[in-house]
Amino acid sequence: MPGIKIFTGSSHPELTGLILDRLGIPPSPAVVKRFPNAETSVELGVSVRDADVFLIQSGSHSMNDHLMELLIMISSCRSASARRITAVLPYFPYNKQSKKKKARGAISAKLVANMLSVAGVDHIITLELHSSLTQGFFNKPCDNLLAQPSLAKYISDHFRSDKCIMVSKNAGGTRRVAQLADILKIDFALIHRERYHIREGNNVTEEYETKLSLVGDVNEKICLVLDDVIDGTHSFIDSCEHLKKCSAEKVYIVAVHGILSGNALKVIENCEAINGIIVTNSYPIPPEKKRMSTKLVQLDISGLLAEAIRRTHNGESMSFLFHHPL
Structure with a gap:
């Protein structure tokens, strides 16, 4: 697929490898560094100017570190003049915190959506949000795929x-x-x-x-x-x-x-x-x-995510994915 760049975060290498195998394209190189003070640095290894960029990063047991890694990757791609940046999050971070449970609590899922937008994302692909209302937290297009x-x-x-x-x-x-x-x-x-x-x-x-x-x-x-x-x-x-x-x-x-x-x-x-x-x-x-x-x-839901990436890149409808197993 010409004009596409796919970067993989470090949260779920097994799934990202399966997605790339189904798409038949190699990952774009990027170097992620962790400094002794726990800060994260990301350096893209290829030009993304005017490219359609996809960043695959799922939630994990190191949720905060991997979320920060994704935000920095998005910002790096935005600074490097990517045409469109799509974040692919099979498990959306803070997914279950989609409403206030106490009077002085936070709606953390909305905060994460805002952070992604501020970092520079153009589109989000995710899977089975805890609440369908979470899609309303985004001011960018969000495709909530179904398993x-x-x-x-x-x-x-x-x-x-x-x-x-x-x-x-x-x-x-x-x-x-x-x-x-x-x-x-x-x-x-x-x-x-x-x-x-x-x-x-x-x-x-x-x-x-x-x-x-x-x-x-x-x-x-x-x-x-x-x-x-x-x-x-x-x-x-x-x-x-x-x-x-x-x-x-x-x-x-x-x-x-x-x-x-x-x-x-x-x-x-x-x-x-x-x-x-x-x-x-x-x-x-x-x-x-x-x-x-x-x-x-x-x-394995890599087929579903790979097809969502392919359809997004080619400007095709997602409707088929909501009714057919892949």
Whole structure:
């Protein structure tokens, strides 16, 4: 593809390598340096004057360092007279902080969107934002790709549809679950959570208990507990255990972004209520973590991202990508 330059950040070399292989072009050279005081420096190794530049950098466990690296790369390309700069962020940094949870909190996802704009980005490509409202934070075009077609293809290829049921582990995820269930033409269920404080006499302590109740029938069904992100495991595990108590045959966790902080994979491996976990490779999982689990399946979404880059460069419509697995 003439006139295109693709630079890869250091957050997820495995995924960026797969994207470049699918596009059939080598990465443009750039040198990223980390100084002893933790500052980052980026030096482009090729001219980008009047070029269509794509910068691939996903969120990672070193989120702040890699975000700063991306901002500096964008600024470097802008200073070097790039014609258009597109940031490709498979996992958008601070994705889940898309609203105020407390009166004096910040909407950090909006701050990141502003930072990208100030650095000089022209276009953002990302995957499955936590909230669709996040797209309104950008004052530049943003394509929020969906992993649903890829997840639906994997599920239909590996599970009997008449035995499956999609499950939302809380009310907030119902829309996402209903959409995937509609694509697969299967039923869905909801786990309702009711929290109440533990009282000690007339005092209410900070401790609370959660009562789970199931809306739907999972008897002898294969339950697919869906969410956009899995980071910690507490809510997933108590949901899966509750489904097993409700006579589910098997229970699988399905998520787009597998952050899996700390020993999350080990906890899932040791949980008898969970038969497997299915995520995409949008977020880097270190090899040593992958070796902890026999239950982990990673779906490759490099084809989706590579096609999005190709279509953006050629000025083609993105509509096809929202309905077809790649």
